[in-house]
Amino acid sequence: MTRRTLLIGAGAGVLGVILSSCTPEPAPTPTPTRTPTPKPTGAAISPSAFARSAWTTDQYSLGAASFTPAGTQQSARDALATPVDDRLFFAGEATDTDAPGTIDAALRSGDRVADEVIGVADEGERIAVVGAGLAGAAATSRLVAAGHEVMVFEARDRVGGRIHSVVDDERWPVPAQLGGWLLSPDDTEMAALLARLDIRSSEVGSALWRSADGDVEPVSAEPVQAAIAAGQEQPTDVALADTLAEAGVDLEDPGIVALLAAVTASAGSDPDEASTWFPPVAQPVDLRAPLGDLGVVFDDLLDGAKVGLSSPVSRVAYDEAGVSLGMATGESLSFDRVVITVPLGVLQGTGLQFAPALPFSHRGAIAELGMGRIETVWMRFDESPFAATSAAAAEEGDASADQTDADADADADADADASPTVWHVVGGDALIRTWFDLTPATGENIVVGVVGGAAAEEFAGLDDQQALDAAIGSLAPFLAVP
Numbered sequence: 001m002t003r004r005t006l007l008i009g010a011g012a013g014v015l016g017v018i019l020s021s022c023t024p025e026p027a028p029t030p031t032p033t034r035t036p037t038p039k040p041t042g043a044a045i046s047p048s049a050f051a052r053s054a055w056t057t058d059q060y061s062l063g064a065a066s067f068t069p070a071g072t073q074q075s076a077r078d079a080l081a082t083p084v085d086d087r088l089f090f091a092g093e094a095t096d097t098d099a100p101g102t103i104d105a106a107l108r109s110g111d112r113v114a115d116e117v118i119g120v121a122d123e124g125e126r127i128a129v130v131g132a133g134l135a136g137a138a139a140t141s142r143l144v145a146a147g148h149e150v151m152v153f154e155a156r157d158r159v160g161g162r163i164h165s166v167v168d169d170e171r172w173p174v175p176a177q178l179g180g181w182l183l184s185p186d187d188t189e190m191a192a193l194l195a196r197l198d199i200r201s202s203e204v205g206s207a208l209w210r211s212a213d214g215d216v217e218p219v220s221a222e223p224v225q226a227a228i229a230a231g232q233e234q235p236t237d238v239a240l241a242d243t244l245a246e247a248g249v250d251l252e253d254p255g256i257v258a259l260l261a262a263v264t265a266s267a268g269s270d271p272d273e274a275s276t277w278f279p280p281v282a283q284p285v286d287l288r289a290p291l292g293d294l295g296v297v298f299d300d301l302l303d304g305a306k307v308g309l310s311s312p313v314s315r316v317a318y319d320e321a322g323v324s325l326g327m328a329t330g331e332s333l334s335f336d337r338v339v340i341t342v343p344l345g346v347l348q349g350t351g352l353q354f355a356p357a358l359p360f361s362h363r364g365a366i367a368e369l370g371m372g373r374i375e376t377v378w379m380r381f382d383e384s385p386f387a388a389t390s391a392a393a394a395e396e397g398d399a400s401a402d403q404t405d406a407d408a409d410a411d412a413d414a415d416a417d418a419s420p421t422v423w424h425v426v427g428g429d430a431l432i433r434t435w436f437d438l439t440p441a442t443g444e445n446i447v448v449g450v451v452g453g454a455a456a457e458e459f460a461g462l463d464d465q466q467a468l469d470a471a472i473g474s475l476a477p478f479l480a481v482p
């Protein structure tokens with residue numbers, strides 16, 4: 001089944017198609033992330049393709065990934081995940097306690113919520129799913145398999161939510177991933193989906209740390225990990241930045257700044273807001289980078305369901321008899337139960353109202369948890385403007401080299417020469433300090449910048465030309481002519 005046949009009614013009167021009641025057509029809502037074509041920079045370094053995200057300001061995410069602020073318990077996530085009157089069911093990465101803010105979490109939450117619904121629903125009940133991201137798609141897959149009639153409402157004009165593969169063969173030899181894409185070894189469910197759907201991925205290889213003065217020693221995460229371990233023994237939870245300062249970690253040191261920028265780019269929370277008891281991962285290892293269209297995953301999971309695109313839900317009314325969904329267009333539709341998978345940022349906003357209001361425990365959890373900011377920029381160059389080569393990076397070696405060697409027999413992709421390389425920008429005033437060089441894995445000059453926390457918020461506020469200038473400026477230590 002192709003995506004076109006699956007997504008009936010994309011901006012074309014989906015409700016009228018699906019339901020017997022005649023309803024006005026939902027207005028199409030263009031997806032806010034985009035692939036602009038800015039002008040060449042003043043520095044005369046000009047990518048042949050450029051794509052950037054702005055999840056922080058995107059009204060259907062209002063952030064990138066949930067995080068646990070200092071002083072907040074993970075039990076807030078359990079509270080958020082608790083069904084209300086067996087009518088409202090909650091999923092999404094923010095409801096997961098094991099690895100919130102990740103692909104793994106979203107998938108697991110979708111599986112969990114489907115089991116909860118199946119446990120109470122009678123045969124043939126009509127179930128609505130709000131949101132066609134990974135959690136909504138995973139839930140839908142299970143509910144359809146269990147024989148329920150499932151209708152998915154997605155506000156955007158595409159499925160995938162915070163996973164967004166930009167497929168454009170002319171500009172991108174591999175799809176540009178503007179949202180979540182990197183997998184850790186714990187992402188077994190997603191890894192199995194990629195394998196089944198024949199989506200290629202590559203192990204992320206060695207790291208190169210570079211300042212304006214040249215290569216610097218790789219920065220060890222060990223002092224950060226040791227400080228976190230000590231902080232977790234304390235009677236109260238404090239912000240990660242305080243824990244690190246207390247342990248003598250110099251937060252002004254350029255190497256530590258680059259290391260923490262990478263941590264923030266992965267978690268979305270700055271060290272002065274993140275919890276020490278439930279901290280971000282200090283140095284992810286054994287990451288894999290999918291190099292194919294992740295949209296295929298959604299086609300697969302949503303197969304058999306009715307999916308309405310450009311169909312934002314603005315109101316959820318519920319009582320012991322059922323649920324009524326109010327659409328942004330003014331119409332309302334009745335279901336037996338609803339699975340709500342919208343991001344935490346949306347729940348924290350005013351775009352989705354509940355009648356009656358959610359229980360205090362849910363509202364408390366929504367207010368307590370934090371929505372992190374992560375932004376991404378992809379650039380492809382016809383001619384490489386970079387001084388660094390992946391071969392040089394591989395020779396440098398780093399902590400991940402052992403992992404690569406250990407996996408070499410089992411994994412054909414583990415050849416360091418063919419693996420994307422991580423670049424860390426040390427010192428200076430770079431806005432984006434964490435980069436992935438995909439050249440070894442793609443044969444094309446493609447670099448991907450990832451930025452988190454307050455810097456991501458700043459990046460999201462830039463126009464496309466400013467974003468391009470910030471990206472090129474951040475890469476100065478790696479350019480052949482800085």
Ligand SMILES: Cc1cc2nc3c(=O)[nH]c(=O)nc-3n(C[C@H](O)[C@H](O)[C@H](O)COP(=O)(O)OP(=O)(O)OC[C@H]3O[C@@H](n4cnc5c(N)ncnc54)[C@H](O)[C@@H]3O)c2cc1C
Pocket residue numbers: 053055059060061063064065091092093094101102103104105106130131132133134135136153154155156159160161162163178179180181182183311312313314341342343346351352374375376
């Ligand atoms: C830039 C970036 C980088 C990331 N990097 C990684 C990474 O490398 N590895 C990793 O594991 N994770 C990463 N993540 C996190 C990961 O992408 C998310 O945890 C995951 O995709 C969330 O899935 P979800 O289904 O919970 O939410 P979503 O994907 O956000 O799905 C929710 C859906 O609800 C829809 N919606 C919102 N409001 C409404 C409404 N009113 N009515 C109807 N529909 C609505 C949204 O449009 C969306 O499609 C990253 C995220 C971002 C943004």
